[in-house]
Amino acid sequence: MNVEISTPTTSPAALVQRLSATPRGARLARRLTGTTLATWGHPLDGDFSQSAQLVVAELAANAVTHGRVPGRDFELRLRLLPAQDTLRIEVSDARGDRALRFPDGRPEDERGRGLVIVRALAKLGGVSERDVGKTVWAELPLDSRQPAGGSRAPEPEG
Incomplete structure (x- = not known):
């Protein structure tokens, strides 16, 4: 059964939520991010x-x-990774057969423009x-004040 939204798993510095792979699920991911960050002390309109x-909206839309x-x-x-002053955002989907790369953002590119936004805002990113x-x-x-748009090399999971 495909449940639209279930009870999120949270700790003071983490949230894990499964959402339906629909446009509505993607919208909920963005809203959940805002409300979660607000509870963590980051104003919704900041x-x-x-x-x-x-970033969540773009990654969820792709998913x-x-x-x-x-x-x-x-x-x-x-x-939240306080030792690194970083928020790590992960969006996982069920399709491993579609490779994803962070594009260069050339004007002639017809696809991947949302990932250009992610690249501009994130200090790291990968698959x-x-x-x-x-x-x-x-x-x-x-x-x-910390610069974004850093390295794109995926770091090992583990």
Whole structure:
């Protein structure tokens, strides 16, 4: 059964939520990000929260558009990494057969423009394989003075 939204798993610095792989699920992911960050002390209308919501919106839209498998949900995971002054955003879908790369953002590129936005806002980003599907992740600096748009090399999971 494909449940639209279930009870999220949260800790003071983490959230894990499965959502239906539909446009509605993608919208809920963005809204859940904003409300979660607000409970963590980042104002809903602040620059950091707005950037995080935009990154989640792009990654969730890709998950439901290109990573959808009928009957399978996608997963949103948010983790504050205080030692690194970073928010790690992970969106996992059930399709591992569709490779995802962060584009260069050339004007002639017809696809991947949303990932250009992710690249501009994130200090790191990449794709990790899973047993079923893939996880696309991005890390945003908590300190807005820290430069974004850093390295794109995926880091090992583990």
